[in-house]
Structures are given as structure tokens and as C-alpha cells.
Amino acid sequence: MAVCKWCGTQGIFVRTDENGLCKKCEQHAPLRIIPAAQYIKHFYDNAHEVKTVSSKVSNFNGAIAQAELL
Numbered sequence: 412m413a414v415c416k417w418c419g420t421q422g423i424f425v426r427t428d429e430n431g432l433c434k435k436c437e438q439h440a441p442l443r444i445i446p447a448a449q450y451i452k453h454f455y456d457n458a459h460e461v462k463t464v465s466s467k468v469s470n471f472n473g474a475i476a477q478a479e480l481l
């Protein structure tokens with residue numbers, strides 16, 4: 412029985428692609444994943460460029476917040 416990794420839909424008639432996404436999520440998930448991944452990279456890069464610990468923590472928290480949206 413297939414289970415969609417994004418929405419959790421499951422059943423004997425649910426089919427998932429090679430990424431574990433159902434047909435519905437296969438079309439919509441990239442619209443959310445790609446911007447979130449770009450934000451995560453932005454925060455990650457910033458965390459390595461800023462000097463203060465509080466700024467580093469703030470950037471890592473931003474990256475975590477974006478990852479939690481996924």
C-alpha cells in the first residue's frame with residue numbers, strides 16, 4: 412500500500428512517484444519545496460558569513476523554520 416510522503420494519503424489505489432508523492436502532490440509540492448529550499452540555502456549561507464553568534468543563531472533558526480514548512 413502506497414503512502415504519499417507529503418500529504419499522507421494512503422490506500423490500495425494510491426500511486427506514488429519515485430519521490431514518494433501522490434499524483435496531486437506531484438504537481439503542487441515543487442511549488443512549495445523550491446522556494447523553501449532557496450530560503451534554507453540563503454539562511455545557511457548567511458549564517459556562515461555573519462560574525463556574531465546571535466546572528467548565526469538567527470539565520471539557523473530561519474533555516475529550521477523553512478525546513479519545518481516542508
Ligand SMILES: [Zn+2]
Nearest residue numbers: 415418433436
Ligand atoms: Zn500527496
